[in-house]
Amino acid sequence: MMDAFWKPFLFGASWLALAVALLGLLKRAPQRRWSLHSHPARVLGSILFVLALAIFMTDLPFSLGFCRGGFDDPLTCRLLPVAVVEGIAPLSLLLAIAGILTAPVLGMAIVILEGLKRRQCRAGHGA
Secondary structure, X not given: OHHHHHHHHHHHHHHHHHHHHHHHHHHOOOOOOOOOOOHHHHHHHHHHHHHHHHHHHHHHXXXXXXXXXXXXXXXXXXXXXXXXXXXHHHHHHHHHHHHXXXXXXXXXXXXXHHHHHHHHHHHHHHO
């Protein structure tokens, strides 16, 4: 019973944690050590932040255990109208799949762009 709660909850919480971490990096000034210095990395970080937050928000009824089912099972909800959740369930699934496929790619692009920018800054200071 608790396993049916924790898996969706941790899935949603991981997207929220990613969004909060990215927001922290994006809000800091580019000159700070723990921030994104590269403008393209900041743009990709913003895109990933919006995606992670959208996944968290659309998956919230399932993450909090208010709704169960879907796919082959009938959707049942407590405290929420089933019609509303049925309307966002396809969007939630689509965003989750898109996030699972694109988040690692965007994350690696951010790391690479940021590494190149920091290397360029160190080379400029060292010369």
